[in-house]
Amino acid sequence: MTAVTVPSGAAGAGAAATAVIAEPRSRRISSWLRSSPGKVTVWALVFLWTIPTFGLLVTSFRPENKIKSTGWWTFFKPGDYQLTIKNYTDVLNAKTSNGDMGKYFLNSIKIVIPGTLLPILIAALAAYAFSWMRFKGRDWLFIVVVGLLVVPLQMALIPLLRLFTTGVHIGSVTVFPAIAGSSSFDFLKSNPVQAWIAHACFAMPLAIFLLKNFISSLPSELIEAARVDGAGHLRIFWKIIIPLSVPALASLAIFQFLWVWNDYLVGYVFAGGNNAPLTVRLVDLAGSRGEDWQRLTAAAFLTMVVPLAVFAALQRFFVRGLVTGAVKG
Amino acid sequence: MGQIFNALKVVVLGIGVFALVLGGIYSITTKLQSRWLEAGQRSLFLGPALILLTVGLIVPAVRTAYNAFFDDTPRHEFVAFGNFVDIFQSHDELTAIRNTVLWVVFGTVFSTVFGLMIAKLADRMRGEALAKALIFLPTAIALVGAGLIWKFVYAPSNQKYGLLNALIRLFHLPRSWGGDGLWLLNPPLNTFLLIVILVWVQTGFATVVFSAAIKGVPDSMLEAARVDGANEREVFFKVIVPSIRPTIITVITTTVIAALKVFDIVKSSTGGNFDTSTIANNVYDHYFISGSPNLGSALAVILFVLVIPVVIVNQRNQSRTRELG
Numbered sequence: 001m002t003a004v005t006v007p008s009g010a011a012g013a014g015a016a017a018t019a020v021i022a023e024p025r026s027r028r029i030s031s032w033l034r035s036s037p038g039k040v041t042v043w044a045l046v047f048l049w050t051i052p053t054f055g056l057l058v059t060s061f062r063p064e065n066k067i068k069s070t071g072w073w074t075f076f077k078p079g080d081y082q083l084t085i086k087n088y089t090d091v092l093n094a095k096t097s098n099g100d101m102g103k104y105f106l107n108s109i110k111i112v113i114p115g116t117l118l119p120i121l122i123a124a125l126a127a128y129a130f131s132w133m134r135f136k137g138r139d140w141l142f143i144v145v146v147g148l149l150v151v152p153l154q155m156a157l158i159p160l161l162r163l164f165t166t167g168v169h170i171g172s173v174t175v176f177p178a179i180a181g182s183s184s185f186d187f188l189k190s191n192p193v194q195a196w197i198a199h200a201c202f203a204m205p206l207a208i209f210l211l212k213n214f215i216s217s218l219p220s221e222l223i224e225a226a227r228v229d230g231a232g233h234l235r236i237f238w239k240i241i242i243p244l245s246v247p248a249l250a251s252l253a254i255f256q257f258l259w260v261w262n263d264y265l266v267g268y269v270f271a272g273g274n275n276a277p278l279t280v281r282l283v284d285l286a287g288s289r290g291e292d293w294q295r296l297t298a299a300a301f302l303t304m305v306v307p308l309a310v311f312a313a314l315q316r317f318f319v320r321g322l323v324t325g326a327v328k329g
Numbered sequence: 330m331g332q333i334f335n336a337l338k339v340v341v342l343g344i345g346v347f348a349l350v351l352g353g354i355y356s357i358t359t360k361l362q363s364r365w366l367e368a369g370q371r372s373l374f375l376g377p378a379l380i381l382l383t384v385g386l387i388v389p390a391v392r393t394a395y396n397a398f399f400d401d402t403p404r405h406e407f408v409a410f411g412n413f414v415d416i417f418q419s420h421d422e423l424t425a426i427r428n429t430v431l432w433v434v435f436g437t438v439f440s441t442v443f444g445l446m447i448a449k450l451a452d453r454m455r456g457e458a459l460a461k462a463l464i465f466l467p468t469a470i471a472l473v474g475a476g477l478i479w480k481f482v483y484a485p486s487n488q489k490y491g492l493l494n495a496l497i498r499l500f501h502l503p504r505s506w507g508g509d510g511l512w513l514l515n516p517p518l519n520t521f522l523l524i525v526i527l528v529w530v531q532t533g534f535a536t537v538v539f540s541a542a543i544k545g546v547p548d549s550m551l552e553a554a555r556v557d558g559a560n561e562r563e564v565f566f567k568v569i570v571p572s573i574r575p576t577i578i579t580v581i582t583t584t585v586i587a588a589l590k591v592f593d594i595v596k597s598s599t600g601g602n603f604d605t606s607t608i609a610n611n612v613y614d615h616y617f618i619s620g621s622p623n624l625g626s627a628l629a630v631i632l633f634v635l636v637i638p639v640v641i642v643n644q645r646n647q648s649r650t651r652e653l654g
Binding site: 038039041042043045046049050051052053055056059067068069070071072073110113114117118119121122123125126128129130133135139142143145146147148149150151152153154155156158159160163191196197198200201202204205206208209210213217232233234237247251255258261262264279282293296297299300301303304307308311312 | 339340343344347348351355367370371373374375377378379381382384385386387388389390392393443446447450451454460462463464465466467468469470471472474477478479481482489490491492495529532534537538541575579582583586589590592609612613616617629632633635636637640641643644
């Protein structure tokens with residue numbers, strides 16, 4: 001009940017605004033309202049969902065003193081609108097000892113592309129094994145993997161960080177080298193390798209869970225036929241599973257991209273200093289005590305541009321996206 | 330320009346090396362005797378995932394489960410179930426557990442219902458793409474932005490920029506509704522207000538996935554039902570919902586787990602004060618603030634136990650679907 005209170009309050013404001021419109025048109029509107037309740041519901045929900053973000057958009061163009069002293073809706077009162085792009089120029093022009101925004105933007109791209117592609121490829125391989133390879137304890141192993149979904153990220157940060165700083169040694173044999181602060185590999189220092197591995201680890205359970213649901217629902221006749229023709233697992237995976245799973249892979253890629261791009265915690269812990277992503281930089285912009293939080297209004301929209309572009313470009317893949325097909329259309 | 334080129338080079342190189350290693354191992358395994366072939370290929374497919382899972386999640390999880398049975402004194406004495414007893418006798422921890430249940434129930438029900446409703450009602454509607462994109466918008470916003478967005482909605486009455494208080498004033502509603510304008514300070518209302526944020530973020534995900542599923546239901550099935558005299562309500566509940574059931578279960582599972590782990594929303598709004606705390610938030614506090622990591626570990630174990638029924642139900646449904654399919 002309470003969860004709906006907020007939206008219905010805001011809907012009241014919208015209804016009050018439309019009531020001002022002249023009589024004949026309002027009759028036309030009311031007849032449209034009655035004739036298609038479904039559409040009305042959708043647009044009402046869209047309105048409620050968008051209002052908070054819209055408020056932030058308006059706020060991002062208001063001067064600091066106005067943001068902090070009046071509500072964003074007063075912007076629409078005559079005589080009160082003041083526009084400024086200062087919040088945006090503050091964010092874009094901010095220079096630090098580590099460079100400008102363009103650099104952090106690139107850092108985010110350097111993190112997000114491997115942080116999306118690597119875990120999806122690895123998860124697809126595992127999902128194939130869970131779906132089409134027979135071995136003892138398969139279902140139990142899968143339950144464990146899905147159960148790992150619930151391990152809170154915060155719990156895993158410190159053990160993982162320790163692994164990166166000290167590596168794994170059995171006696172005097174190094175099983176896994178310490179990659180943080182290592183001087184032997186320049187590549188590891190100049191690239192956010194730790195963030196790639198961390199994102200891949202944390203993405204694994206959900207990616208395996210979603211892809212397994214999809215891959216196991218593919219028609220078994222196809223795979224059996226290929227097997228009879230003498231195709232090995234890798235050939236089946238590469239020539240049959242991957243092409244048929246493109247929609248699921250693309251949908252998952254979009255979500256993984258969004259999570260990695262918007263991530264703050266992993267970036268903060270595993271990609272500091274010269275490799276810091278955009279989100280980490282933006283929080284810095286709010287000032288050490290958060291006193292400049294008005295800048296975040298503009299920053300929030302600048303970080304949103306890339307995810308929205310990706311979503312728009314790949315939206316058509318959602319046609320049969322993460323759908324696990326009981327029905328094969 | 331050179332920087333972009335460098336970044337791309339690194340990315341392509343990284344993935345290329347990975348693919349080469351996999352391909353190399355594979356070509357070796359195909360030359361092995363058939364007894365080793367299966368095992369070799371299996372470890373090739375599962376190996377990388379299992380290594381990542383072990384390093385990033387299983388080792389921390391096992392360590393946590395082990396620590397849960399020791400106390401937080403400097404001597405780390407074994408206390409068996411002592412931490413669990415403490416948790417179930419503490420008002421704060423019980424509140425966090427109760428709140429987590431509220432998050433799971435209300436967060437999941439509302440995002441699933443809204444997602445299904447919007448996906449169905451917007452299907453083939455004029456402006457469908459725009460409506461879906463706008464509903465999806467919150468999912469694309471970084472938490473840094475989302476926290477700020479809701480600050481402008483729930484701000485207390487001493488700040489002029491709170492939308493809810495402005496609406497209360499505009500319609501002359503009783504001020505007691507929002508706890509005299511102090512929305513987030515007022516339990517249990519505040520927990521529900523925070524759940525609204527989760528629903529706001531999660532519905533976009535649900536809508537997009539459901540919409541894809543609904544479009545996958547063949548027209549011929551819908552037509553057949555209509556010819557048989559089913560009305561639109563019956564077509565929805567008796568044809569569409571059963572056909573997309575696996576998708577519904579997937580979305581519910583994902584949302585339940587997001588709700589169980591909810592942390593960012595609580596931390597950035599109330600910090601878990603005023604009875605809004607959740608299990609994940611308390612785990613964080615025990616680990617990083619109050620210096621009682623072992624008690625936090627016991628709480629994390631409780632969280633893990635809560636998810637087991639979800640996974641089992643899911644697994645059973647998946648295998649039933651496969652039998653039917």
